[in-house]
Amino acid sequence: MPEMTMLQAINDALHVAMAKDDGVVMLGEDIGKKGGVFGATQGLHDKYGEMRVMDTPLSECGIIGSAVGMALYGLKPVPEIQFLDFIYPAFDQIVSEAAKMRYRSGGQWTCPMVIRSPSGGGIRGGHYHSQSSEAYFAHTPGLRVVMPSTARDAKGMLLSAIFCGDPVVFLEPKHLYRLAKGDVPAGWYVEDLDKARVAHEGTDVTVVSWGAMMHTCEEVLKEAHEKGISVELVDLRTLLPWDAETVLASVRKTGRLVTVQEAPRTCGFGSEVAATVAEKAIDSLRAPIARVAGFDTPFPYTLEHVYKPDRKRVLGAIEYVCRWE
Amino acid sequence: MPEMTMLQAINDALHVAMAKDDGVVMLGEDIGKKGGVFGATQGLHDKYGEMRVMDTPLSECGIIGSAVGMALYGLKPVPEIQFLDFIYPAFDQIVSEAAKMRYRSGGQWTCPMVIRSPSGGGIRGGHYHSQSSEAYFAHTPGLRVVMPSTARDAKGMLLSAIFCGDPVVFLEPKHLYRLAKGDVPAGWYVEDLDKARVAHEGTDVTVVSWGAMMHTCEEVLKEAHEKGISVELVDLRTLLPWDAETVLASVRKTGRLVTVQEAPRTCGFGSEVAATVAEKAIDSLRAPIARVAGFDTPFPYTLEHVYKPDRKRVLGAIEYVCRWE
Amino acid sequence: MAEAAELLQVIDVDGKTRGKAPALKPDDLKAMFRAMLATRLFDQRGMNLQRQGRIGFFVPSMGQEASQIGAGYAMGEQDWLFPSYRTHSLAILKGVAWKRLYDQLWGNATDEVKGRQMPNHFSFRDIRWVSISSPIGTQISQAAGAARGMQVRGEKGCVWAWFGDGGTSSNDFHAGLNFAGVWKSPVVFMCENNHWAISVPTEKQTASQTFADKAVAYGMRGVRVDGNDVLAVYEAAREARERAVRGEGPTLIETVTFRMGPHSSSDDPKRYQAQSLFEAWQKKDPIERFRAWLKVKKLWSQEWEDQLSKGIQDELAKAVEAAEATPAPTLDTLFDDVYATLPAQLAEQKAGLMEQIRRSGEIENAGGAFPL
Amino acid sequence: MAEAAELLQVIDVDGKTRGKAPALKPDDLKAMFRAMLATRLFDQRGMNLQRQGRIGFFVPSMGQEASQIGAGYAMGEQDWLFPSYRTHSLAILKGVAWKRLYDQLWGNATDEVKGRQMPNHFSFRDIRWVSISSPIGTQISQAAGAARGMQVRGEKGCVWAWFGDGGTSSNDFHAGLNFAGVWKSPVVFMCENNHWAISVPTEKQTASQTFADKAVAYGMRGVRVDGNDVLAVYEAAREARERAVRGEGPTLIETVTFRMGPHSSSDDPKRYQAQSLFEAWQKKDPIERFRAWLKVKKLWSQEWEDQLSKGIQDELAKAVEAAEATPAPTLDTLFDDVYATLPAQLAEQKAGLMEQIRRSGEIENAGGAFPL
Ligand SMILES: Cc1ncc(C[n+]2csc(CCOP(=O)(O)OP(=O)(O)O)c2C)c(N)n1
Ligand SMILES: Cc1ncc(C[n+]2csc(CCOP(=O)(O)OP(=O)(O)O)c2C)c(N)n1
Numbered sequence A, B: 001m002p003e004m005t006m007l008q009a010i011n012d013a014l015h016v017a018m019a020k021d022d023g024v025v026m027l028g029e030d031i032g033k034k035g036g037v038f039g040a041t042q043g044l045h046d047k048y049g050e051m052r053v054m055d056t057p058l059s060e061c062g063i064i065g066s067a068v069g070m071a072l073y074g075l076k077p078v079p080e081i082q083f084l085d086f087i088y089p090a091f092d093q094i095v096s097e098a099a100k101m102r103y104r105s106g107g108q109w110t111c112p113m114v115i116r117s118p119s120g121g122g123i124r125g126g127h128y129h130s131q132s133s134e135a136y137f138a139h140t141p142g143l144r145v146v147m148p149s150t151a152r153d154a155k156g157m158l159l160s161a162i163f164c165g166d167p168v169v170f171l172e173p174k175h176l177y178r179l180a181k182g183d184v185p186a187g188w189y190v191e192d193l194d195k196a197r198v199a200h201e202g203t204d205v206t207v208v209s210w211g212a213m214m215h216t217c218e219e220v221l222k223e224a225h226e227k228g229i230s231v232e233l234v235d236l237r238t239l240l241p242w243d244a245e246t247v248l249a250s251v252r253k254t255g256r257l258v259t260v261q262e263a264p265r266t267c268g269f270g271s272e273v274a275a276t277v278a279e280k281a282i283d284s285l286r287a288p289i290a291r292v293a294g295f296d297t298p299f300p301y302t303l304e305h306v307y308k309p310d311r312k313r314v315l316g317a318i319e320y321v322c323r324w325e
Numbered sequence C, D: 001m002a003e004a005a006e007l008l009q010v011i012d013v014d015g016k017t018r019g020k021a022p023a024l025k026p027d028d029l030k031a032m033f034r035a036m037l038a039t040r041l042f043d044q045r046g047m048n049l050q051r052q053g054r055i056g057f058f059v060p061s062m063g064q065e066a067s068q069i070g071a072g073y074a075m076g077e078q079d080w081l082f083p084s085y086r087t088h089s090l091a092i093l094k095g096v097a098w099k100r101l102y103d104q105l106w107g108n109a110t111d112e113v114k115g116r117q118m119p120n121h122f123s124f125r126d127i128r129w130v131s132i133s134s135p136i137g138t139q140i141s142q143a144a145g146a147a148r149g150m151q152v153r154g155e156k157g158c159v160w161a162w163f164g165d166g167g168t169s170s171n172d173f174h175a176g177l178n179f180a181g182v183w184k185s186p187v188v189f190m191c192e193n194n195h196w197a198i199s200v201p202t203e204k205q206t207a208s209q210t211f212a213d214k215a216v217a218y219g220m221r222g223v224r225v226d227g228n229d230v231l232a233v234y235e236a237a238r239e240a241r242e243r244a245v246r247g248e249g250p251t252l253i254e255t256v257t258f259r260m261g262p263h264s265s266s267d268d269p270k271r272y273q274a275q276s277l278f279e280a281w282q283k284k285d286p287i288e289r290f291r292a293w294l295k296v297k298k299l300w301s302q303e304w305e306d307q308l309s310k311g312i313q314d315e316l317a318k319a320v321e322a323a324e325a326t327p328a329p330t331l332d333t334l335f336d337d338v339y340a341t342l343p344a345q346l347a348e349q350k351a352g353l354m355e356q357i358r359r360s361g362e363i364e365n366a367g368g369a370f371p372l
């Protein structure tokens, strides 16, 4: 199996999808000749031309609105939003149109499309190139929200997303584009969109995370182990619909829960995970639930490293719940 | 003290604000001659003219974008979004601009403005005239999110909001526009934007709600009482920043928590309340936390009464947590 | 820079022909008249049904029949339609069964959108009529995308997007026309200028001299036509479609017409509209104008119209009765069509609801009235 | 309908005067040249500082000096400015101290935006320079609102909004120009057509014949001017401002210029731009053109420019040194300026962070490089 970075895996998935189905088209800003500002769409414009890989005017509203129209027409558009921070001009088309099309039309019309967008910090992009707004979409019935943390999942889940028939917000943790490396099956390869992944088994505490923060959590495993704490690390992978069962099973085993997200704390997805556990596994809880999260401020520039949860903050939360009597 | 409906109280607050400060201006669709589709701006256009009460083109993006510009210039704009379901074309101006202006400019520039919008169901408006999307805004640092449930709070909090110096999303539970009646102080009158309100004291279970659902919860009090359950009912009133202390104090007393929201369940504000309690008052909890919420579907038309939590659903949750051993 | 687009006309206010009339057969002309008449009758009945509290809401199109039927008649068999909530005349023209329309107004068990949306938010996949939504303008950029889809697939045809004067201020108008212009997509943008966006008059909507002029900003053709002149609208729409199909790009058509009714069953124009303005436009009633023209052409007689009306009224009465007698959708349908398949969370919520009903009985319906 | 707006020029490519030159005193002309030169030097140094890894990112404006300084010179004392990330020349023209600019590029403790934003996102309240944000176009509708504010307050003045060719496709361009048109607000919309939106050329941005033509859609004046001709831009901007202040409404000015550098320090135009196109525009370098014209007018000498450059370079070097020596903002500033007052949740989060640092020491800085 070839080793790939997450960026290569995504690019590979896009090549596979376009070769498999000529209804797969891409549109966005700078995805053509330039191949995307991160390079995710390299080679596609040369290979498939302007009719299937479209550099669009600077309008996220138009990118998603026309993608919805293409999906209605029968294509499988894969629009790119250059940075998740710039998705808001298209918010109406996503939450009012794509998400509700199937329901409001009684199943007559559907919107199979995948909105790809780099999410989160890690490139010193200040607060307009670093946001993690997955919770907005996770609160929007009708959307699927996917956020891989490994190169393998990035490919498998992107291919699943393109062919699943639902509108998907596919969040790419830009911090991991080159950092996340691993063996990725060549050719056609799909991953389940309804299952979380137990990244590491453990017995003392369940740590639930997704996206770039998975990387930080993995770094903490060793340190925790040295402190005699056995961590079970769950990578949610999908936030809507999400796999509560895997989390609940783990908490029933460990009796402790720490959620780790990069997004602002209040009303983030970690709150949903915590609430669900407090609802369905309260009797198993042997300590308070701890949420590690970005602060409830906009994303800074110079102090990015302070804003984002780091190993110390995660480890601190783990120790806190494990020390609890 | 005059008795008013919530709608009259809001209209009264707007009259008081415009009389007090000639920097207060209003803009929106049909707020002028027509006086608003619900009548909230009645009389203002006749009294203050087109320069201060502006019927705008059909663009929420322009309404909020220009309101941000007016706020930067030194006015106190109070834009109206005709229905909360139609706020999304302006989402970028709200989350990227109004919410972040103070922070990103190091405090040089601020956006004192109040975005008024009718929220929630109750008028058989189908899924584009009924949404409760407060959670999107509650996950946006820099915004204040206010949602009154009484005529008195509607007036007092709207006036506080207009003069608080921060951008505020002021959600008006349209279901209560005429239903919520009560004594409202005449003239200048403000309410705290940082405190929840204990609407009813009790000892067995804490029920936390906001907006129109408060009405449903109040109806349930009596039935619960007859079943021998003493409910403490907390009206959050503000969702960001929100008054966690009042909720925690109540749960520490009752040992049980039920959150009640009209919005879809997943990642709604009830999840934040539940997570905070699971984090800070776990030892006081004598039962699982129960969240009552709208279903994770778009808002329906014919089956609205089934979608929205009703007395039975709320009472069911209260009994569930109280029966828990 | 641009001098305002001139106004195209074929029938003048008193039914005489000005300029060249399109080459339409008598049967076509009569079919157009029938559709206009049927629409008027459907609107009158819709308003009454709402007043009687039998349906919750209704949006009439009175005064805009020519603007819609004229263009509708120019549509091709394989064309796609992105309609607005005020264009049900197009479904009537295409022969959609009355029962299907009334089922949606009632949101009953046989409603094709399963009672999910307010009245007038139709969806008819079989005629490529895309589901209508309430947010103004969203269908415009979608239409541009569907038209791009035709180009990608190399298929012949045309996409029609319908919206009002207010809709031109939306984000999607700007994005949709700009994308379509760059892509030279086969789409016709039908802007019905009925002079009102609820209570907001056109001079508060834009300072542009005409709505057709906005085409300049997108490098596309802009046409301004008398929207109460069904033949002029037909001609403009036919030409726009031909150009689109020939690959000559999109057209923006402004039909200058008037909303003769309230914005909807919840609106009262007296609050903001001068009676004189209404009366001036009443004189230009598109049906009366077309009737006068047909009369000159000896294609109309009172008996014929009376028969027509009676036939339509009988059909409407039957369909209303049937739709009203149809029960509401069952509760379990609430959870369908959110995703291609029912996810675990929703299955659980569905089971919870069913269990609650089993335990504590049916859920009562509080009602509520729509203000807009 | 509209024939494309013609291109205004005063200085031709080899420095000769065509048409009428504006009535500007020698000192004004020299001040304009100085600002253009200073901007060029600031840009070159900015790119170098980024290459050397001393600042994280930089956006140069090379090639657009005339387009910006020409209009900037037409601004009134009390005017308001809604700039873009590529218009720092306007701050230079207004005499903002170099240290203030570099503090922002470093995001250090004396940075007026407190290290919250990437380089080039300046905010200078003292000159009514509104905080720049990254999302393209958002300042356009805000500028319309601020101009409306002037009308509400009955104050004299003008608001200037700056954006690029790509910005014309944004939601806010449509909303902002439409609102300003309806309100007849005192605002000048400066669209710098530098032919690129990162890698997207103007023909993929819009099918409109010119960007100035888009003014038609909003019933406002549209002017197209040679953006590498500082005097032509000055003249167009001055007239637009006078009209605005006289209450004659907004103007959209398209300055036709070229982005001679990369989009930013992270971009490489070779991937998408033909070398020949770059060379063609190099010949039209706005500074060379103005220099040639000043020379003809006997207002320029090599010695003068050499002195000028040296003086500027010395100032820049000093300012860089001072900014670089300034420490980063302290951690506790992270929680300031979210609200007028610090709410309980944030106070708690702040205390938590301070406690953690007390317990387990400073937080390490991982870094990361910007791709765009
Ligand atoms: C985005 C959005 N904002 C506001 C509304 C409320 N609204 C419904 S119809 C309407 C006026 C539309 O006017 P126009 O586009 O001219 O169409 P018409 O009703 O005249 O056919 C408004 C403001 C909406 N549906 N969507
Ligand atoms: C809403 C939004 N989408 C995408 C981007 C990414 N982006 C930054 S600059 C830019 C191109 C802007 O081009 P133009 O408006 O012509 O200004 P220029 O850079 O040429 O000065 C893009 C696409 C953004 N900043 N904001």
Ligand SMILES: [Mg+2]
Pocket (backbone or CB within 6 Å): C164, C165, C166, C192, C193, C194, C195, C196, C197, C198
């Ligand atoms: Mg209209």
Ligand SMILES: [Mg+2]
Pocket (backbone or CB within 6 Å): D164, D165, D166, D192, D193, D194, D195, D196, D197, D198
């Ligand atoms: Mg540009």
